[in-house]
Amino acid sequence: MKALITGASSGIGRDIARCLSKKGYYVILVARSESKLNELLKDLNGNGEILIADLSNDSDVDKVISKCLTENIDVLVNNAGFGVYGNFLATDINSELNMLKVNVVALHRLTKEVYKLMKTKNDGHILNVSSSAGLMAGGPLLSSYYATKSYVRSLSLGIYEENRRDRSNVHISILCPGPVNTNFNEIAGASFNLKSLSSEYVAKYAVEKMFKNKLLIIPGFTIKLGIFFQRFICTKWLLKIGYRIQVKKGNGF
Numbered sequence: 001m002k003a004l005i006t007g008a009s010s011g012i013g014r015d016i017a018r019c020l021s022k023k024g025y026y027v028i029l030v031a032r033s034e035s036k037l038n039e040l041l042k043d044l045n046g047n048g049e050i051l052i053a054d055l056s057n058d059s060d061v062d063k064v065i066s067k068c069l070t071e072n073i074d075v076l077v078n079n080a081g082f083g084v085y086g087n088f089l090a091t092d093i094n095s096e097l098n099m100l101k102v103n104v105v106a107l108h109r110l111t112k113e114v115y116k117l118m119k120t121k122n123d124g125h126i127l128n129v130s131s132s133a134g135l136m137a138g139g140p141l142l143s144s145y146y147a148t149k150s151y152v153r154s155l156s157l158g159i160y161e162e163n164r165r166d167r168s169n170v171h172i173s174i175l176c177p178g179p180v181n182t183n184f185n186e187i188a189g190a191s192f193n194l195k196s197l198s199s200e201y202v203a204k205y206a207v208e209k210m211f212k213n214k215l216l217i218i219p220g221f222t223i224k225l226g227i228f229f230q231r232f233i234c235t236k237w238l239l240k241i242g243y244r245i246q247v248k249k250g251n252g253f
């Protein structure tokens with residue numbers, strides 16, 4: 001059994017790789033940070049391999065796709081991603097375009113090619129990492145990040161239904177965590193202001209639910225509650241509340 005995990009060098013991806021390895025999977029660990037991936041592989045007693053790839057680069061994505069196909073993987077975890085924090089007028093366009101390439105384009109390409117592979121053998125799991133951001137009205141001060149996560153959710157939901165109608169044994173799941181204690185905020189240029197879950201907890205929960213073929217995976221009671229109740233609040237109010245929460249993460253945006 002083989003699994004490929006993108007963004008395996010830290011946070012949620014690293015802990016998902018640990019969980020899958022514990023279940024006996026040979027893990028293919030993808031990210032840019034070679035030393036972190038080697039360290040993880042050592043922790044996992046070498047049962048896997050690393051693949052250095054920058055997913056904002058098309059030819060690196062080609063390399064990852066061809067690895068998935070030649071290794072005939074059973075599980076794909078599209079986890080690599082990051083955010084860009086700030087007022088839309090102030091954020092750097094190149095950072096945002098890189099984010100779109102990693103969070104959207106690479107995930108889209110990998111999902112398409114691996115889904116085709118899994119359909120031919122009628123077996124496999126794809127776990128696409130979205131966010132609670134992908135379930136919300138919009139995300140002032142993280143607007144382009146929220147949009148990428150909505151894309152991931154929407155794409156995966158559509159594929160889910162096409163796949164279900166084929167009575168396929170391929171399974172697609174969407175992970176939508178709220179705040180998780182990882183390097184995410186530091187990279188996005190923000191600081192944590194909300195109680196966050198540990199990446200170990202989120203990873204364990206996600207892997208367990210993925211193998212139960214759950215479609216939407218939302219770790220943590222508070223986020224589940226928030227998502228449930230937002231349907232009773234009008235969009236403009238949700239955006240005002242969202243702004244108040246996000247503004248506390250930065251300095252004077």
Ligand SMILES: NC(=O)c1ccc[n+]([C@@H]2O[C@H](COP(=O)([O-])OP(=O)(O)OC[C@H]3O[C@@H](n4cnc5c(N)ncnc54)[C@H](OP(=O)(O)O)[C@@H]3O)[C@@H](O)[C@H]2O)c1
Binds near residue numbers: 012036083187199
């Ligand atoms: N933390 C949260 O609060 C939270 C909440 C909801 C959803 N999420 C989502 O969870 C996923 C994992 O994030 P995290 O919280 O675990 O953050 P993290 O600790 O910063 O991990 C991000 C991972 O993505 C990889 N990555 C980033 N840019 C890449 C690129 N250009 N090419 C290849 N790999 C790249 C990083 O590896 P290298 O830097 O080594 O390349 C790293 O392994 C993301 O999709 C994020 O949007 C996070």
